[in-house]
Amino acid sequence: MAISYLTNENIDIKKWDKCIKKAFNGTIYAYSWYLNIVSKGWGALIEGDYEKVMPLPQTRIAGIDILTQPKLTGHLGVFSTTTITEAVLRAFFDEIPPYFRYTKIKLNKHNQMQNTTSHQNPLVSLDFDLIKPYLKVKESYPEPLQILLDAASSLKMNVVPQISAEKITELKKKHFAFQSNAATEELLAMQLLVTTATNNKVGQLCGVVGPDDKVYALGFLCGRIKKPRWFFISHNTRNWSL
Structure with missing residues (x-):
């Protein structure tokens, strides 16, 4: 055709x-x-x-x-x-x-x-197969990464679902005072993606919350049930990771 x-x-x-x-x-x-x-x-x-x-x-x-x-x-x-x-x-x-x-x-x-x-x-683009149990997947990680994961698990952080999209802007602006025009546009686009996906019931924004009730990182899961996509948004990077 x-x-x-x-x-x-x-x-x-x-x-x-x-x-x-x-x-x-x-x-x-x-x-x-x-x-x-x-x-x-x-x-x-x-x-x-x-x-x-x-x-x-x-x-x-x-x-x-x-x-x-x-x-x-x-x-x-x-x-x-x-x-x-x-x-x-x-x-x-x-x-x-x-x-x-x-x-x-x-x-x-x-x-x-x-x-x-x-x-x-x-x-x-490559996909990461998560069919295996988490512990099996973790065993394939490099040793330095496994050490970091073990250290992170001892921090008593909790994952909280259904965080509002406004937290994205709040988290980024809190840790980065300077925002270029490009960074600001990307920030607004990410916020709009989260809002639209949430309204369409195809995405959810989760937060990593510490014992002090502060949000230290955000994770956005978006996509079809059998093949979701993960966006990681942390406080210590200027970039969004897919």
Whole structure:
């Protein structure tokens, strides 16, 4: 089937979200509401009647249109209910409009492609398997990390669910007086993601609370039940971790 490029206003959001929901490699990052927050004006490549889709997070730098991985987004690429071969993936990349001079998008693990062109630089995202019991998973960690985990468990911290999104801003501003425009925008985007996901019942913000009732870290779990995504927000880093 033919692959078409659509600008944001021409995308059928209902069909788009239905495709992402049914896709074997669907992810929270590819839903329309999520993309609307992290990549305003995103476009898309669509095969047939939304059987396969590929979000195109676009931006302009120094007058040049490029496709680049949005902040707060783990992986994107092609999403489908059927197997995605390298030929399919290459067909999608070949349909990227030529006025996008550079492409650097993190692909999901079901998107495997070799020998890309010089202006296309796809990145690969990996998943962490948590099927094993926690103690078995912990055994595979490096010894220094295990020591840190044991030390952390002795601090008598508690994980408290259903923390309000406003705590994100409060925690960051408390520990970092200076906020660049980019950092402030990212902070607001994270807060909006938490609020939207919570309202849609697909996410929950948890807090790590000490014996003094202070919140020392926040964790945001978001996504489908069988494949959630974890955002860690701590007081000792400027960056959000996925």
